Amino acid sequence: MDSVLPFTPLVRSLPAVVPFVPPEALERRNGRPLKVRVGANESAFGISPLAREAMRQAVDQVSWYNDPEAYELRHVLARLHGVALEEICVAAGIDELLGLMVRLVVEPGDPVVTSHGSYPTFNFHVAGFGGRLCTAPYQGDHTDLDALAAEVKQTRAHLVYLANPDNPMGTWHAAPQVRAFIDQLPADCLVILDEAYVEFAPAEIHFPCDLSDPRLIRMRTFSKAHGMAGARIGYALAHRQVVAALDKIRNHFAVNRMAQAGALASLGDQAFLQGVVRQVEEGRRDYQALAAELGLRAIPSGTNFVALEIGPEARRLLELLLENDVFVRMPGIAPLDRCIRVTVGTPQERAAFAQVLRHVLPQVQP
Numbered sequence: 001m002d003s004v005l006p007f008t009p010l011v012r013s014l015p016a017v018v019p020f021v022p023p024e025a026l027e028r029r030n031g032r033p034l035k036v037r038v039g040a041n042e043s044a045f046g047i048s049p050l051a052r053e054a055m056r057q058a059v060d061q062v063s064w065y066n067d068p069e070a071y072e073l074r075h076v077l078a079r080l081h082g083v084a085l086e087e088i089c090v091a092a093g094i095d096e097l098l099g100l101m102v103r104l105v106v107e108p109g110d111p112v113v114t115s116h117g118s119y120p121t122f123n124f125h126v127a128g129f130g131g132r133l134c135t136a137p138y139q140g141d142h143t144d145l146d147a148l149a150a151e152v153k154q155t156r157a158h159l160v161y162l163a164n165p166d167n168p169m170g171t172w173h174a175a176p177q178v179r180a181f182i183d184q185l186p187a188d189c190l191v192i193l194d195e196a197y198v199e200f201a202p203a204e205i206h207f208p209c210d211l212s213d214p215r216l217i218r219m220r221t222f223s224k225a226h227g228m229a230g231a232r233i234g235y236a237l238a239h240r241q242v243v244a245a246l247d248k249i250r251n252h253f254a255v256n257r258m259a260q261a262g263a264l265a266s267l268g269d270q271a272f273l274q275g276v277v278r279q280v281e282e283g284r285r286d287y288q289a290l291a292a293e294l295g296l297r298a299i300p301s302g303t304n305f306v307a308l309e310i311g312p313e314a315r316r317l318l319e320l321l322l323e324n325d326v327f328v329r330m331p332g333i334a335p336l337d338r339c340i341r342v343t344v345g346t347p348q349e350r351a352a353f354a355q356v357l358r359h360v361l362p363q364v365q366p
């Protein structure tokens, strides 16, 4: 039937993929609700009460279109980061921005560089625009900045992706290393620096937003520390030429009124944000302690999740956890797939996860 529909050759060539099986689908498959949802790196700590109230009020204006310029929000973000309004692009999350960036620079067949096993939604967009994914392996638990730069030079790619901290491993590089990485890239290669988890990372990761280098596109989200994953809102910090180019192709009405109002209010509640960061740090320590108790290695994380090294039985363990109504995820690609990836839940969720893990782990250990 497909053959008579006028899809482009590119779309016809794409495999049918589900980038992530959602927890809701797992519940439908299991025929019962999950007990512990610690697989999607969502926040377990809700949203700021100020954001909730702002979003509630915004519902009353939902008959109006959103402000496509997200003016108020960009104004506050500009002050926060010390950049100009024209250096910010607000979109429906980093995921949308990744697709837009690929669309800006990638033509069918063009090479695009990322780390082998890093955040797969980027790869999804590269495939969707016909790019040719070129990957650099991790070095141990870390993305390998030298290998990424070497891959860019070898393939002459115009786009490279780096998540810092990284998903799925949770590891990070300090700012001087990231800057050195950017400095060694060719002048015609843009770098996406995906900072979805930056609020949870140690201070050494931070560096000021000097957007005079048009190659650097930094991406931030309200999905993680701000707890608004379902509202779909994030932004790019980039040279004004890049932002102007994004304006040519973005969906100007993608970010709804509730999301914009909630994000704006959440930025005004730094105490809430700091509370979330503290609770996540506490949760990471809990997982470290649990790993030590069970003789597992927990990979040091600068995110709201922890990768636990299991070995060749990681996938089996994931299935056993799911059979016990515990949702976690794992890296899809070797050698990272020796790990399971567990989001920091509430203390109750962490305790419930620990209880099930203690129960099922012996079933996969020799």
Ligand SMILES: Cc1ncc(COP(=O)(O)O)c(C=O)c1O
Binding pocket: 040, 041, 092, 093, 094, 095, 096, 119, 163, 166, 167, 194, 196, 220, 221, 222, 223, 229, 233, 234
């Ligand atoms: C590295 C990374 N980037 C981006 C995202 C998605 O961000 P958003 O919800 O803003 O689309 C995630 C979510 O898990 C992520 O892990």
